[in-house]
Amino acid sequence: MESPSVDNTRWLFDKSRFQAQGYIHLPSFVHGAELAALQAEVLALISNPALMVPREGSEHFFKKYQSTSYCYVDRHEHVPTLAALIEHPRLRHIVRELLPEDGRFHASLVQYHKAGEGQAIPWHQDIDPETVGAGQMFNFLLYPFDTSLESGALHVVEGSHGNKRLPSGEPHGDLPGQKQLCPKAGDLVITDCTLFHKVNHNTSGRDRMSINMRFRNGALDRKQTSVGIYRNGRVNYAG
Ligand SMILES: O=C(O)CCC(=O)C(=O)O
Numbered sequence: 001m002e003s004p005s006v007d008n009t010r011w012l013f014d015k016s017r018f019q020a021q022g023y024i025h026l027p028s029f030v031h032g033a034e035l036a037a038l039q040a041e042v043l044a045l046i047s048n049p050a051l052m053v054p055r056e057g058s059e060h061f062f063k064k065y066q067s068t069s070y071c072y073v074d075r076h077e078h079v080p081t082l083a084a085l086i087e088h089p090r091l092r093h094i095v096r097e098l099l100p101e102d103g104r105f106h107a108s109l110v111q112y113h114k115a116g117e118g119q120a121i122p123w124h125q126d127i128d129p130e131t132v133g134a135g136q137m138f139n140f141l142l143y144p145f146d147t148s149l150e151s152g153a154l155h156v157v158e159g160s161h162g163n164k165r166l167p168s169g170e171p172h173g174d175l176p177g178q179k180q181l182c183p184k185a186g187d188l189v190i191t192d193c194t195l196f197h198k199v200n201h202n203t204s205g206r207d208r209m210s211i212n213m214r215f216r217n218g219a220l221d222r223k224q225t226s227v228g229i230y231r232n233g234r235v236n237y238a239g
């Protein structure tokens with residue numbers, strides 16, 4: 001007989017499904033006053049360009065990889081609801097399911113695709129699958145506002161996580177088996193960092209934002225987590 005707590009766990013997070021797919025979509029993870037606070041704080045954050053990662057000198061990166069979002073890294077003092085979310089018991093429960101030995105918070109990223117600028121993130125893997133592999137680092141993506149096909153769906157290739165690198169080709173070109181997710185406000189999407197994923201161009205008249213809380217196995221060192229894979233090259237974010 002399974003205990004009720006095991007049933008609760010299944011309801012919250014189906015680990016075997018996650019491990020088979022490489023991602024899982026949990027609707028309405030955050031709602032009500034918490035979601036309203038997150039929305040207000042994220043809007044305040046993106047209204048302050050001084051807080052984003054400087055773009056000067058990165059023109060080559062934007063052009064080559066066609067990754068054009070405005071990015072805010074670890075701005076927790078400006079988004080206290082995000083700081084609280086990282087310690088959220090339900091979220092930490094899932095982190096423990098995924099990384100029972102040593103699940104550590106790694107970094108947060110707020111990605112901002114401004115209305116009217118056609119911004120996008122091409123196919124990528126957040127870490128090098130050949131050196132790290134699946135099950136070591138995860139994105140917990142929280143969407144403060146509704147997304148749509150026009151503002152930028154999260155595209156994923158189910159089951160692509162593991163030790164394989166993305167096939168070379170067009171940065172945004174279609175991949176076999178790709179699926180489109182359009183998370184609603186408050187939804188959480190968890191992905192393995194080796195999963196093939198991208199965000200298509202924001203052609204809508206609405207801003208598109210995502211909040212990424214990244215967790216890693218504490219046994220990984222910085223060198224293993226600083227390389228991202230694109231279809232036309234690999235990037236060492238550490239420089
Ligand atoms: O904005 C999204 O939906 C995905 C962002 C992403 O790929 C990332 O933060 O690694």
Ligand SMILES: [Fe+2]
Nearest residue numbers: 124125126197
């Ligand atoms: Fe990513």
